[in-house]
Amino acid sequence: MTGPREQFRPEDHPNDHFLLTTVVGSYPKPKWHDRAREMFEDEDADFGEDEWEESKDDASRLITHEHERCGLDVICDGEMRRNEMVEYFAHRIDGYEFNGRVKVWGHNYFDKPSVADEVEYGEQWLVEEFEFTDEVAERPVKVPITGPYTLANWSFNEVYDSEEQLAYELADLVNEEIEALVEAGARYIQIDEPALATTPDDHAIVGECLERIVDEIPDDVRLGLHVCYGDYSRIYPEILDYPVHEYDLELANGNYEQLDVFKEHEFTKDFAMGVLDAHTAEVESVESIKDNIKKGLEVVPPEQLTVSPDCGVKLLPREIARGKMENMVQAAREVEQELDAGEIDVVASGAEASADD
């Protein structure tokens, strides 16, 4: 059982095999959109709420279509309405306050919020984003949503006795939002929990959060979990017990040094493997991406392999990001052809036992 995957195969898919290609979420913003935000935030500029909304719509439409032109099977709008993966949500949740930017790495910062009061569901988070993207898109839309554990872990907690308690409170809010998204038609939801990699001993807390999140979510909704930049041996195979269909993991940046971790225990869910480094500003060749994809086939059979970048690509120059997406899709299609032709030995164990449903 690897979940409801087949619904995402395009009708005109050219090959028998289908390696689902998708993105993790964020994408470089067009320069004019950054400029629009600056003007919107500048009190002296003649640029109000309507103009800013129009800019977000235009950027969302543009990047959604850019993803489609790259040939991706499942797309999103590159998170054109979001500034950052915790900030965006914290602005919408009552109880949060902002004090200023903190470093993530190099000169990449985020406005790490503080929980200064009990958290409560405020305005909608992503329903409007999804409805707009779904309206303009021809392809299925995935909704990335920051998970409660990361929302808790990447906030300063001034109120709750423990981060665990804060995470569970937030999990109930995420569940509320996902129910609304499903109601609006979303069928592919990716929960981003990069913080899990930082505190692997907390995998049981993330598990409990996910149980709360999936409560009363219909079976035909595909749920993924994205984790990046950590020591996977400390969370695998335990994470396979989580109530999700797919794990999206960053591996290209580390040159697949951790791949063996996933071979020691049968990978019983879908494996969305990072085949592009999100932090090098050069486009990987189709050949090298194909080699990476084939590494994924050492872990799972093609029916369980999803092809995606390591992580969100928003820090790359846009033309580089686009080049990477195009090459990634081409590489996936070429590997599918080779699979169709029987030119690739699928060495992953359990190919028959865990075929797609």
Place this chain on the structure above:
Amino acid sequence: MTQIVATTPGLFPLPDWAKDELSDLKGHQKTDLISGDEGGEIVDAYDRAREEVISLQQDAGLDRVVEGQLRWDDMLAHPLAVHDSVETRGIVRYYDNNNFYREPVVQDDLTADGDVAAELDAAAELVDDGLQAVLPGPYSLADLATDDYYGDEAAFLDAIAEFLAGEVEQFPDVETLFLLEPSLVENDPDDGTDERASEAIDAVANATDADVVTHTYWGPIEEKTYAHLMDADVDAIGFDLVSDHDSNVYNVQEYGTKDDVALGVVDGQNTLVESPETIRDRIDWFEQQTNTVYDTVYATANTELFYLPVNKFADKLESLANAADLEEVEA
């Protein structure tokens, strides 16, 4: 009577204007991080930022003033990341934090290159007394790096210690040297390595006449490691009372500590600002639990401070300085 010395482990957040300016000047990719041979406008921006954080400490009334380590894009791995004998590879996670640094891979002889000494020279121009140097401890620096040259773990640790000692020898006069050793907690050394870690710390400490504090954080040190650490000829060991006060006190009750002690009494990773009274209570509690009157208590943040937004960072410096003053009044 105990002297309370208000200080910090350094590694400050960049002032917000410097975040913007340096981000524009340097860029956002992993190849854009500090190289050690930067020039012109970048040097100028860091000079102005350094001046600002030094004034901030002086205005707050801290007893020790650090350079701020604003250039340390790779946090504690910085001294290696800028070294000519080191190649930096992919970005890797910094301990269990949401922070990343470039993996430094040592490929040739490590000789002191004066990078940290040059920063301190610049700081010394602005600080008349109370200048404090900050370095990664040898065990932590070795732990954060990859060795592609020395061949075995013991030789690598020795080489790192020798490198740091060489760097310390080039320092201008400083009052105190903080050696930050979170890896002693986060990656507990095995049998044999624990003793070598202590000897490596000793080697660095012996390179200076300044008071040396080996500061640990993110939990208690394992007992055996702590027992070995006590053999190092340092003036004080630092304990993180924010993350785990009971286990740290236990170590001191069981094995004693130096005549001076550093206490992490302010949370470097939470925006909730401790009042001077709270800080003072934490110090008093430690003294009572360990039933000791220390010559000097370094009252410090438990961790580096770059995790904080600048407003709360500044508030915390002020609280630390005020906590030390509070004690003086009562004394």
